[in-house]
Amino acid sequence: MASSALQAFLDKLQQLESAFEAAVEEVEDPEELESIRVTYLSRRGSLVQCLSQLKDLPDEDRPEAGKTANRIKQRLQDRFARIQEELQQKRDRARRQDFDPTLPGRSPRTGTLHPVTLVSDEICSIFRSLGYEVVLGPEVETDFYNFEALNIPQDHPARDMQDTLYLSDSIVLRTHTSPLQIRTMQEQSPPLAAVAPGKVYRRDADLTHSPMFNQIEGFLVDRRVSMADLRGTLAHFLRRIFSRDIQVRFRPSFFPFTEPSAEVDISCVICSGKGFSQDGSPCRVCKQTGFVEILGCGMIDPEVFKAVDYDPEEYSGFAFGLGVERVAMLKHGIDDLRLFFDNDLPFLDQFRFYPAT
């Protein structure tokens, strides 16, 4: 028969175990379990407190009390470890369910080529397919290449400070890509055919002009090159870059580096040459004329040949120059030049799947 002190001690242990059982029964997450551990099993928890009362028991009760206490302590610890393990497994299972390996991965956001670059590349590739090479030159240019050798006289308005960005008396930011005619002809002898894409600069900024824009210069030199070659080449090119059924029209014009010179119009790609939009309103792009200007061209002036030591009696050639932004606007129906410089991602993203050449 246990002494009443022993009985009281054993009852206390029993109560502690029941309370612990009731608490872990309900436990849902590791944080709750941790607070149960602190309450019952930590160094200041109720189990340690209870065990500290062992020493107050009469000597003859201590062995049994100690044995029972150790058994209960072991049971509580085992139970705790099991529950901890179960919670961990539950958590792992939930994580596995959240993870769907069949979902597509998140691909990194990549940039795209700018529409002006795409159109410039496309134009160059059309000319490459005709046997032209692509040549590049400096954007900081001398007066000689930008003006002098191209037969642009001293008093020509293009040389005015109003139009040209001068870096010094004789150094400019090139105002066109025509200097590449001179640079290429200096380096090579005929026959030659090249296109020269690049940035050009002018003192000009309003809704329809940007101080920097892109041009492509094209030129071909050989024996007996005629205006008919120029016309055939440009008509072919324009039909490839726009559409097969556009009309091409040559108008007499003037450029210092070509003689004769012409400006080329194509039937308006926005209203299909009708002069009116689908809703019957006048076409804003061609201003009801049915045609839009697209490039300047002509037969290379003998004066230009003289500047590069070509014999104008032996050789002839043609040249043309066009604005890439303008071609891109007409080709893609873009009505605001500023869109090319705003870096507006939704605008630029529309060209993501435009075939690069």
Ligand code: DAH
């Ligand atoms: N260089 C001219 C400009 O910037 C464009 C041009 C016109 C180039 C006629 C040519 C040409 O080669 O023949 O406006």
